[in-house]
Amino acid sequence: MNIFKLKDCARIIAIPAVSLLTPISLQAHHSHAEFVGEPQPIVGQLTQVTWNNPHPAMIMTFDNAGQQQTLRVQVLGNVNGMRRDGVTGDEFYPGQEVTLMAQFSERRGGLILATAAILEDGTRLALGPYTSEEGAIYGSGAATVEAADTVPSLFRVWTVLERERNYEPPMTAETRAVKAAWDPILDDSQRDCSPLGMPSAMMSPHPIEFVDQGEQLLLRLEEWNGERTIYMAEADRNSLARSRMGISVGRWEESTLVVTTTEIDYPYLDEYGIPQSPDVEVTERFTLREDGRHLDWSVSINDPANFTEPFVLSTTTWQWIPGEEIQAYECAPLEDFFDG
Numbered sequence: 001m002n003i004f005k006l007k008d009c010a011r012i013i014a015i016p017a018v019s020l021l022t023p024i025s026l027q028a029h030h031s032h033a034e035f036v037g038e039p040q041p042i043v044g045q046l047t048q049v050t051w052n053n054p055h056p057a058m059i060m061t062f063d064n065a066g067q068q069q070t071l072r073v074q075v076l077g078n079v080n081g082m083r084r085d086g087v088t089g090d091e092f093y094p095g096q097e098v099t100l101m102a103q104f105s106e107r108r109g110g111l112i113l114a115t116a117a118i119l120e121d122g123t124r125l126a127l128g129p130y131t132s133e134e135g136a137i138y139g140s141g142a143a144t145v146e147a148a149d150t151v152p153s154l155f156r157v158w159t160v161l162e163r164e165r166n167y168e169p170p171m172t173a174e175t176r177a178v179k180a181a182w183d184p185i186l187d188d189s190q191r192d193c194s195p196l197g198m199p200s201a202m203m204s205p206h207p208i209e210f211v212d213q214g215e216q217l218l219l220r221l222e223e224w225n226g227e228r229t230i231y232m233a234e235a236d237r238n239s240l241a242r243s244r245m246g247i248s249v250g251r252w253e254e255s256t257l258v259v260t261t262t263e264i265d266y267p268y269l270d271e272y273g274i275p276q277s278p279d280v281e282v283t284e285r286f287t288l289r290e291d292g293r294h295l296d297w298s299v300s301i302n303d304p305a306n307f308t309e310p311f312v313l314s315t316t317t318w319q320w321i322p323g324e325e326i327q328a329y330e331c332a333p334l335e336d337f338f339d340g
Contacts, residue, residue: 039101039102039116040104041100046094046095047070051079052331053079053193054331059073060073074113075113075127076127076129081128082127092117099118100114101116152288154288155210157207158207158210158295159320160205160319161294161318164315166311169274169301169307170308171274171307175274178273179272182273187273191333195226197265198266199299202221203316206222206223217229224331226245228245228248232249242264242265242278243265244265245261245264246261246282255287256285257286259284264278265278276301276303277305280305284298284300294317294318295320296316296317296318298312
């Protein structure tokens with residue numbers, strides 16, 4: 001379990017009185033830009049806890065300078081990731097006294113993002129991948145595999161080791177205006193468990209798995225229980241319907257699998273509201289390293305309707321951790337918990 005003890009108790013801080021402008025049922029899946037500042041310790045009592053994907057959530061009451069206040073709590077991590085770090089959700093229950101390390105929303109009163117929890121016995125639990133002691137996206141750390149045990153193969157489960165993102169792609173003025181008007185909570189489609197489409201479905205901290213099916217490859221995505229078919233021969237596009245994952249055709253360039261995806265029926269490039277057109281072309285490059293333990297990926301975007309030039313949107317390095325498996329991604333809309 002990703003825990004450690006704190007010698008000193010967290011202090012109670014005075015927080016300006018706030019009103020609950022937006023219910024937690026409208027929180028976004030990945031968009032955390034509105035939570036600012038260093039995490040602060042907030043001591044209070046949990047009154048409600050839900051432990052589901054896309055993110056667990058809680059309601060907390062606390063004494064704020066003599067006044068009883070209520071906070072809606074979004075947890076940074078997701079169920080699958082925290083389970084890998086040893087945090088199962090059984091550690092939390094209504095009526096529990098707890099200290100949350102959290103950031104406040106600068107847009108919505110009474111809404112915080114919890115990155116860690118400190119229990120009454122001093123145990124600290126990481127509530128998100130970026131607070132993992134090992135420093136990994138998920139808490140598996142670096143893979144330790146002897147070279148003799150490694151037969152290079154693409155067809156494995158791959159766990160994220162490092163990720164980079166281009167947050168300022170070359171958008172047109174019109175595209176920038178659409179993005180600026182997008183609300184990361186009110187406009188986020190994932191709050192009701194609607195899965196992401198390409199290419200954002202690939203920019204996930206969850207593991208992936210390649211399965212060899214002969215003339216086509218199956219790419220399993222843990223997040224949203226997603227699946228992609230990669231045709232290794234030119235597909236008859238007229239017989240295939242547009243979908244949120246699009247139509248993907250692959251080819252080998254030496255040790256690199258190059259995948260071109262078109263016919264994507266999904267309006268957003270990413271989880272931050274950048275639009276994409278129906279004519280967007282997505283090109284991915286999967287390169288297996290000689291050590292057989294690492295897989296490098298990049299994704300390039302060509303969409304003249306929204307961008308002034310083609311560009312690389314994101315890169316990821318996955319690692320092979322023997323024994324790792326794709327877990328079921330069980331999602332429940334937060335409305336099911338907080339309504340009523």
